[in-house]
Amino acid sequence: MNTGNPFSTAGRPRLTALALALALPALVSAATDSPEDSPQATSASVYADAIGSAHFERSAIKVEQGYTVESGNLYTRDGDTGSLVVVRSPDGSVTAIVNSPDKRGLLTVNAQGKSKFTEEPVVDAQENDVVESNEPMGVDSTIAAEHRYVDALFAYAAYTLGKLESDAVGYALAQTETVNLSLRNSRISDVSLRLAAVAVFGDSNKVLDTSSEGLDNWQSLLSPYRTLFKTDINAAIAGGEGANGRANRPGYTSVNVWWSPTTFAHEMGHNAGGRHCLEQDGVNFNFGHDNGKTKTNLCYGSRAFYYSTPDVLDAYGLPLGNAQTANMARVWRENTARLTGYNPELPGLRVLLVSPSGAQSEASTTLAIPLVIPAGGIHVGVVALSRDIGPTELITESAARETMLTVPLYNAAYNQVPVKLRASRRRGNCTTAMNVAVSCSPYDKLDFNIEYKASDNPALPVGYYNGLLKLKAKSPDSNWSMPINIVISARK
Ligand SMILES: [Zn+2]
Structure with a gap:
């Protein structure tokens, strides 16, 4: 299966045009000169320092909400790999997420060209960041005729937004793309996330951090907005000194610290129904996978943007999962109907x-x-x-x-x-x-x-x-x- 170019051996699906618009309108534009039809990649000089000598191989580019979103994997001569997500706003500012073995974090470049890199600390602590829910796990593995979207409501504590030095839409699009890149990398092609709403909340007496109480409070706070916006999942971005994130499993809410941009793909894996790499029990298949060289999203420590699957090999030719013990691709397939079906999307x-x-x-x-x-x-x-x-x-x-x-x-x-x-x-x-x-x-x-x-x-x-x-x-x-x-x- 391995043809020499790691991570691309799996026949990466071409999803460039999958998510151009939030909803398919009744009448489709006949125009061909809109930015949606020909997105222009962000200049590589913007993120050159952040990726060093690695080569960025783009696997998707699209325009969403006027922002240009691109993502793909990073390759170096010695085979180490990582990923890059780049989001450029209409005013030219950039929010990028770098996730490679030797560097990961958040790069922001404002419209005047001033850049800042916030390094994400590697947290090996094996903290339990899961709140088990009563939601039923999906078991429907029917392949839908059309691609389906999990509509996401991104919610920010105002304090957090002030820290980010990115705009709320740009950061939410970048976070969304970390999941979509992980899905593409793992050949899970029937489903992706879509940014459908952003809400910002000012100072609150309630705990809104990454504690279990914070997760509960976010879910309660967002409940009426989720109904209003007809969104499926809640992704809260918060501050706090505790865990990087926390999520219901299975479920539809996660809370993620702003300074750890690779956390959302991990927490979204819990929402889908996944469990940690280290907890593999040999009986169930809903775990992440550490093959000794590469860790998928549901591991602790330095993780790559993949969900576990036996069908994709890493840079070392090692499978990123096991059909019996680590198959998050199957978990995603079986939970797609649940994750995309919480609310019928708003027409138009x-x-x-x-x-x-x-x-x-x-x-x-x-x-x-x-x-x-x-x-x-x-x-x-x-x-x-x-x-x-x-x-x-x-x-x-x-x-x-x-x-x-x-x-x-x-x-x-x-x-x-x-x-x-x-x-x-x-x-x-x-x-x-x-x-x-x-x-x-x-x-x-x-x-x-x-x-x-x-x-x-x-x-x-x-x-x-x-x-x-x-x-x-x-x-x-x-x-x-x-x-x-x-x-x-x-x-x-
Ligand atoms: Zn976790």
């Missing part, structure tokens, strides 16, 4: 609007609305679903170039608070209020922009406001419409 498009950490809290995001434009063009505008939020009817023209929306978001006590947002629509060079349908060229692509400004909300108390805004793109020319889901985490 999904976009994230998240305040950055730091002095500025303004946030703005643009969503390209996929349109199949007929020969005669098509008029399209965006409306609210309730008059309390914004206009619910399309109009032909407007003097205003944007629409003020009043959106109920949730404060720390989970009470609804009205927050003002601005929305506009752009076709070609023409920008209008969001519900204008006729003005502007009916032949151009349509972008929808949404913006949060603290200055629009002078009476809003200081704090974090999370929630979901549902809008709808529609046309006066036909019955066509498309739901738009905007996941918001705004900071005042």
Whole structure:
């Protein structure tokens, strides 16, 4: 099986185009010049110092939420390997996760080019980081006709976000990709994780660290948001001095310290139903694997981004699992229906609007609305679903170039608070209020922009406001419409 190039012997699946959009729209864009169609890799000079002499072999690149996400494995002449995940934000800042035997940690490079490497300590302590749950393990190994997604809600303690020097979306995408790279490396091709929501929470009286109490508190705190966003799993990013992370097994919640970016792939393995390498009992197969040279995600210490499987060999030609004793690939297959089926996904498009950490809290995001434009063009505008939020009817023209929306978001006590947002629509060079349908060229692509400004909300108390805004793109020319889901985490 081993053809000389370790880790690629297994016939790495080509998943480049698997996860371009959060939801498949009813109409697919006919345009070919959007960034989604031709993602541009981040310059290697950005991470050159972090990977040293290793060669980065990219196995996936995609654009998600306007961010360019790429990942793959690292190869050196002596065969040692590791992995690299690189996420570039629309403003050019980069969040990268390096995981190699001699170096691992978090690399952040801000939009001005200032870089920082936070080394992840190797923790060999064999701490029990699992809280056994009453969730039933999946046993359904039916191969689905289509690729399925585990929709993830990433939640941050505000303190943590301040420490990260990365934005909440970029870090969440990088963490998500550590799991997706592990799945690809292990030839688990039917399922992957997808970032579906981000929420940030300010100071709390509750314990929100990686203790068992912290894990319970996160799960309770996130419960209503998980229902709101229709997400499957909770991934909390916290601070704390204790364990690197903790997870329910099997389950749907983990808590992970910000300074240990390889931990989430480990905890997600517990959520899937996996147990530690050292606990192999010779009877069950749901364990990670240490073959003496390479440790998979569910081991302690220096781990590689793999889930145990007998079907893939490491750089030394050694199998990364055993069908009887260490087969996390099978655990993932059997638990895919459970992990992807906690909530039916929201129909339509999904976009994230998240305040950055730091002095500025303004946030703005643009969503390209996929349109199949007929020969005669098509008029399209965006409306609210309730008059309390914004206009619910399309109009032909407007003097205003944007629409003020009043959106109920949730404060720390989970009470609804009205927050003002601005929305506009752009076709070609023409920008209008969001519900204008006729003005502007009916032949151009349509972008929808949404913006949060603290200055629009002078009476809003200081704090974090999370929630979901549902809008709808529609046309006066036909019955066509498309739901738009905007996941918001705004900071005042
Ligand atoms: Zn563990």
